[in-house]
Amino acid sequence: MSTQMKSPVLDASLPEEEPLGARRGERLTALAQQHGALVALLLTVLIASVSFEAFPTSDNLGNMAVGSTFLAIVALGMTFVIVTGGIDLSVGSTFALGGVLAAWGSQYGTLVALLLPLAVCGLIGLVNGLLIAKSRLAPFIVTLAAMLLARGILLAVTDEGSTTYLVEERSFLATLGEESLLGVSLLVWITAVLFVLGALALRRSRFGQYVYAVGGNEDAASLMGAPVARTKIAVYTLSGLCAGLAGALNAAYLMSGVTILGVGMELDAIAAVVIGGTLLTGGFGFISGTLAGVLLLQVIKNIINQIGSLDSSYQQVVSGAFLAVVVVAQTWLGRKRRML
Numbered sequence: 001m002s003t004q005m006k007s008p009v010l011d012a013s014l015p016e017e018e019p020l021g022a023r024r025g026e027r028l029t030a031l032a033q034q035h036g037a038l039v040a041l042l043l044t045v046l047i048a049s050v051s052f053e054a055f056p057t058s059d060n061l062g063n064m065a066v067g068s069t070f071l072a073i074v075a076l077g078m079t080f081v082i083v084t085g086g087i088d089l090s091v092g093s094t095f096a097l098g099g100v101l102a103a104w105g106s107q108y109g110t111l112v113a114l115l116l117p118l119a120v121c122g123l124i125g126l127v128n129g130l131l132i133a134k135s136r137l138a139p140f141i142v143t144l145a146a147m148l149l150a151r152g153i154l155l156a157v158t159d160e161g162s163t164t165y166l167v168e169e170r171s172f173l174a175t176l177g178e179e180s181l182l183g184v185s186l187l188v189w190i191t192a193v194l195f196v197l198g199a200l201a202l203r204r205s206r207f208g209q210y211v212y213a214v215g216g217n218e219d220a221a222s223l224m225g226a227p228v229a230r231t232k233i234a235v236y237t238l239s240g241l242c243a244g245l246a247g248a249l250n251a252a253y254l255m256s257g258v259t260i261l262g263v264g265m266e267l268d269a270i271a272a273v274v275i276g277g278t279l280l281t282g283g284f285g286f287i288s289g290t291l292a293g294v295l296l297l298q299v300i301k302n303i304i305n306q307i308g309s310l311d312s313s314y315q316q317v318v319s320g321a322f323l324a325v326v327v328v329a330q331t332w333l334g335r336k337r338r339m340l
Contacts, residue, residue, distance in 0.1 A: 037292035052306040068298040069191040075269040077242030080235040085215045085282025089143040091243040093150035094121040096262030098247025103165035103257030110172035117244040125240020129233035161259040177252030199287040215282025
């Protein structure tokens with residue numbers, strides 16, 4: 001009576017299938033990292049709508065949407081930088097500089113008002129990228145120096161902040177800040193278009209693949225032929241352009257180039273990106289998550305204003321506490337994914 005034996009060679013050649021529970025757990029963990037900010041945003045909006053009568057009104061929602069646009073555009077560029085594993089501390093100062101340059105340039109026409117802040121702020125981002133990619137300097141130090149440089153240029157242009165340039169009332173720049181389309185501010189439409197383009201670039205383009213590869217493992221990306229230096233230069237240039245554009249649009253909204261804006265904005269942008277699920281270590285992040293993070297910070301700010309008895313400092317307390325919770329949750333989810 002013969003007994004059928006299994007071939008050890010055949011057994012060794014067959015890969016073990018991953019358990020269904022492990023695959024399901026990995027998918028759930030990834031979804032939590034990607035959409036956690038959106039879930040928190042929806043729950044916060046629901047609670048605020050029930051708690052405050054003025055919160056769900058069209059005027060309040062419209063004001064929140066417009067107020068979110070400038071930080072959102074800055075955070076859009078910051079997302080690309082952080083996905084590569086970098087950081088950009090100069091965006092707050094370049095945002096303020098872009099607004100001042102746009103207001104100053106509006107007296108010479110719309111083309112100057114829009115191109116001047118983009119050119120100057122984009123150049124600052126380009127220099128950041130060159131120093132980081134080519135000279136291999138630390139992004140923290142390089143962008144910190146750029147922050148001081150941009151703020152210094154701002155003070156020089158405005159005579160130590162004593163001069164405030166006004167946007168020409170009949171200019172196209174003023175139209176961008178005042179007009180609406182289908183009942184929605186043009187600023188919101190511009191931001192929405194930028195986020196759609198940013199999401200397509202990050203998720204559907206070769207450039208986006210390079211961004212993820214550089215953030216995931218720079219050495220491995222280089223061995224695979226990815227243009228590591230060029231990708232870093234591109235993302236820092238993009239960050240500068242986004243900050244400059246946000247500043248120009250803010251000048252259009254306020255009808256002036258306010259010199260005191262942008263202080264601490266880089267921290268808000270980083271917080272929004274991290275809350276949205278992008279890892280500070282790089283290699284993982286989503287544009288949609290960044291938008292959810294920005295809106296969540298704006299909703300928290302609005303809720304504090306609705307309460308009335310709390311001053312603006314509580315916004316920083318709540319935002320900081322929320323950011324700490326998100327970072328801890330991301331670390332735990334990342335470890336869980338590696339274990340699955």
